[in-house]
Each structure stands twice: as C-alpha cells, then as structure tokens.
Amino acid sequence: xxxxxxxxxxxxxxxxxxxxxAAWSPAAFAEQAWIKEGLRxxxxxxxxxxxxxxxxxxxxxxxxxxxxGEEWTQIRVNGTQEAWIRAGYLQSGPPSAVLLAQRDAEAxxxxxxxxxxxxxxxxxxxxxxxxxxxxxxxxxxIARLExxxxxxxxxxxxxxEWIAGACIxxxxxxxxxxxxxxGRPKQPKLRF
Numbered sequence: 181x182x183x184x185x186x187x188x189x190x191x192x193x194x195x196x197x198x199x200x201x202a203a204w205s206p207a208a209f210a211e212q213a214w215i216k217e218g219l220r221x222x223x224x225x226x227x228x229x230x231x232x233x234x235x236x237x238x239x240x241x242x243x244x245x246x247x248x249g250e251e252w253t254q255i256r257v258n259g260t261q262e263a264w265i266r267a268g269y270l271q272s273g274p275p276s277a278v279l280l281a282q283r284d285a286e287a288x289x290x291x292x293x294x295x296x297x298x299x300x301x302x303x304x305x306x307x308x309x310x311x312x313x314x315x316x317x318x319x320x321x322i323a324r325l326e327x328x329x330x331x332x333x334x335x336x337x338x339x340x341e342w343i344a345g346a347c348i349x350x351x352x353x354x355x356x357x358x359x360x361x362x363g364r365p366k367q368p369k370l371r372f
Contacts, residue, residue, distance in 0.1 A: 210244035210256065213270040217277060223263035227252030234263055240278040245270065 215221060215237050223235035227249060237243065237257060247254040252264045274282070 213245050214274050215241045216271050217275040221265045227264045
C-alpha cells in the first residue's frame with residue numbers, strides 16, 4: 181500500500197514538471213508575425229534553398245516565430261506545421277492589405293448598424309406622430325368632457341332653486357284655491 185502511494189506521488193511530481201516545462205518552453209512564448217505585403221513564400225523542411233517545400237504562406241498569414249537566424253527563420257503555421265522561410269519577410273504588425281480588409285469589414289458593419297438605427301429612428305418618429313395625433317384627439321375629448329361636466333354640475337346645483345320655485349308655486353295655488361271660495365258670493369251661471 182505504501183509503495184503504491186509513493187509511486188503515485190512520484191508520478192504526480194513528474195507530470196507537474198512536464199507541464200511546467202511545456203508551459204515555459206520557447207514555443208509557449210513564440211513571437212507572432214505577419215507575412216509582408218505582396219509575397220508568397222515557400223515553406224521548407226530545413227533552412228536551405230534546396231530543402232523540400234512543404235507548404236506556402238502568403239501576405240497577411242499569421243505565423244509564430246520559433247527561431248530567427250541571419251538568413252532563415254523557423255516558423256509555425258496554423259499552430260501545428262513547423263517550417264523555415266527566408267529571413268526578412270516577416271513584419272510585427274498586419275500588412276496594409278489586411279488592415280484595409282479589416283477596416284472595410286468594420287465599415288460594412290457600421291453601415292449596417294447605421295441603416296438599422298436609421299430605420300429605428302424613422303419608426304420612433306412615426307410612433308411619435310401617431311401618439312401626437314392621438315394625444316390631440318384625447319385632449320379635445322377631455323376638453324369636451326370637462327365642458328359637459330361643468331354644464332351637468334351647474335344643472336345639478338340648481339335643484340334648490342327648482343324646489344323653492346315649486347314650493348312657491350304650490351303655496352300660491354293652495355292660497356288661490358282657499359281665497360277663491362271666500363270673499364265673493366257665487367254668481368249664478370247663466371244658462372240659455
């Protein structure tokens with residue numbers, strides 16, 4: 181049991197050292213570079229013009245620089261293929277053709293966003309006009325209802341006057357009926 185634990189501990193230490201070595205390897209810190217403007221370069225197996233060609237890189241391709249020499253540079257293409265190219269054909273930033281393509285793509289995206297924002301602004305303007313028209317109609321309706329409310333309130337506030345008038349009329353009729361029978365003798369009605 182103790183022997184297995186020690187073996188596992190040693191294996192864990194070895195794996196940890198291997199991971200650290202891989203993390204600190206020169207490939208982990210490889211410099212990124214671009215192929216210069218207007219070029220197509222052959223990728224070679226060794227730093228020699230007579231070496232076998234194993235691929236091709238062109239302007240704008242991104243590579244990792246593994247080793248620089250006076251005449252040849254070792255690179256890694258696509259993160260896997262290692263090869264050699266002539267020195268002096270790399271630059272630290274993207275070439276102008278790549279930058280132009282990036283700017284063109286950004287401009288196209290900005291034009292699409294501008295068109296969408298313009299469409300949204302037109303929709304907001306249309307909605308605003310619709311709401312303004314509805315608001316005008318609602319304002320007119322509110323004013324009409326307020327006038328009608330004032331008229332109805334004035335009519336409902338006159339009920340005491342109506343009741344007082346009805347009372348005066350009723351009292352007058354009662355007094356008239358009472359006084360009619362008193363005071364003058366009845367005259368015979370003429371019949372023919």
